[in-house]
Amino acid sequence: MPATLDPVRPIQLDEIREARERIARTIVRTPLVRLELGQDFPDIRLKLENLQPINAYKLRGATNAVAMLSDSKRKRGVWTISAGNAGQGVAYAARQAGVPCTVVVIETAPESKIARMRALGAKLIPVPYEAAWKALDDRAFPGVDGTFVHPFDDHNFIAGHATMGLEILEDAPDTKAIIASIGGGGLITGVAIAIKSIKPEIKIFGAEPET
Numbered sequence: 001m002p003a004t005l006d007p008v009r010p011i012q013l014d015e016i017r018e019a020r021e022r023i024a025r026t027i028v029r030t031p032l033v034r035l036e037l038g039q040d041f042p043d044i045r046l047k048l049e050n051l052q053p054i055n056a057y058k059l060r061g062a063t064n065a066v067a068m069l070s071d072s073k074r075k076r077g078v079w080t081i082s083a084g085n086a087g088q089g090v091a092y093a094a095r096q097a098g099v100p101c102t103v104v105v106i107e108t109a110p111e112s113k114i115a116r117m118r119a120l121g122a123k124l125i126p127v128p129y130e131a132a133w134k135a136l137d138d139r140a141f142p143g144v145d146g147t148f149v150h151p152f153d154d155h156n157f158i159a160g161h162a163t164m165g166l167e168i169l170e171d172a173p174d175t176k177a178i179i180a181s182i183g184g185g186g187l188i189t190g191v192a193i194a195i196k197s198i199k200p201e202i203k204i205f206g207a208e209p210e211t
Contacts, residue, residue, distance in 0.1 A: 082103055
């Protein structure tokens with residue numbers, strides 16, 4: 001059962017602002033730090049999401065998705081599919097909210113991330129990569145109940161990530177362009193919606209590993 005309506009719908013600026021208020025007590029408002037490369041280089045600033053409690057931005061989306069669950073859904077718990085960061089985010093947010101959490105974890109995930117998800121109280125179900133992707137497509141996994149929090153294709157998750165865009169414009173209103181990483185696409189989608197809703201002239205670029 002998805003945490004939000006399926007399919008994902010367009011996200012409105014008001015939803016992003018509401019998400020910001022909703023997650024404020026759980027996430028860190030991370031700084032923009034200037035990257036000093038010398039006077040011949042452009043002004044580049046880094047959004048230090050590694051300072052979040054799980055060392056990753058996905059805590060934003062996870063916290064928003066968990067916070068929007070009804071009381072009945074909270075009792076049934078949440079689950080997600082992850083190789084690490086999304087799982088840590090959902091596990092952390094669920095623990096903060098007192099909600100049971102299960103992570104269907106890709107069995108090749110780093111041991112350090114597996115250990116952290118377990119330490120955060122998540123029940124882990126290791127599966128092969130192919131099985132994880134099938135579960136993503138199905139939004140279901142045998143024997144796992146509760147609300148499925150998709151690690152990127154969920155508008156509540158994306159709205160949480162979008163709060164970074166609000167912070168960037170507050171801290172650097174003269175921003176001309178933003179470069180965001182692309183994995184599943186949830187980060188760049190959220191940030192782009194927030195930025196373009198306020199300053200449509202700002203350019204958004206995606207960066208993706210060749211592999």
